[in-house]
Amino acid sequence: MGFRGWATRAFVALLGVMSLTGAGLGQSVRDTDPTSLQTVFVFGGRYYSEYIENGLNPxxxxxxxxxxxxxxxxxxxxxDWHQWRLGLEVGLAARFGDTTSAEMWAGGVARFDGIVLGNVRISPAITLGISAESGPVGVETVHAQEVPGGGDPALLFYMGPEINLSWADNPDLEVFWRIQHRSGAWNTLGNMRDGANATAVGMRWKF
Known part of the structure; x- marks a missing residue:
């Protein structure tokens, strides 16, 4: 089985695990610690052809x-340390459009839960790690050709800055906006400078 087929099956399995987990989250969220140790999330977005900073305005x-x-x-x-929390993240994505491919990533995540405005908690966070893909997406192919000798985007650095919103009466459910970023960090990995960037929105469940 190729990487794409394996990744597709793993993605379906992960969604199944989340649906089973979600069945156990029916208790009142008021009874659950808002700083729960585990989360699952789903999200989706669209790639753009510019550098990461251009996605700050979606x-x-x-x-x-x-x-x-x-x-x-x-x-x-x-x-936590003054509302800062540290953890680990793993994720899997199916990509489609001009081409079809899969992406997997893993890394460390830092999150700040100290911004509360009325009944709304605003939590900026960032994930830093490594991303592997089964094939390039969009402008990533162009970036690989721009580098003398050619670049290989199969394994790059991952960065996922995001903003989360949750509510006092439902602290274990939040919505978020994230930039999905891959790059070689100035040719450190894969002889690549930039890779691919996407803006995304999603939902997260804490437990």
Whole structure:
């Protein structure tokens, strides 16, 4: 079985695990610690052909005809430091549009839960790690050709800055906006400078 077939089956299995987990989250979220140690999330978005900073305004980028849907799991260390929390994240995404491919990533996540405005908690977070893919997506192919000697985007660094919103009466459910970023970090990996960037929205469940 090729990487694409394996990744597709793993993605379906991960969604199945999340659906079973979700069945156990029916208790009142008021009875659950808002700083729960584990989370699962689903999200989706669209790739754009510019550098990561152009996605900070999601209405600005030149979007491609390439999209993704994904899911992930986070596990945090017990406790916090002045509302800062540290943990690990793994994720898997199916990408489609001009081409079809799969992406897997894993890394560390840092999150700040100290911004509360009325009944709304705003939690900025960032994930840093490694991303592997079964094939390039969109402008990633162009970036690989721009580098003298050619680049290989199969294994690159991953970065996922995001903003989370949750509510006081439902702290274990949140919505978020994230930039899905892959790059070689100035030719450190794969002889690549930039890889691919997408803006995304999603939902996360804490337990």
């Amino acid at each position: 209405f600005k980028p030149a979007y491609e005809n390439n999209y993704f849907v994904g899911a992930g799991y986070q596990r945090f260390l017990p406790g």
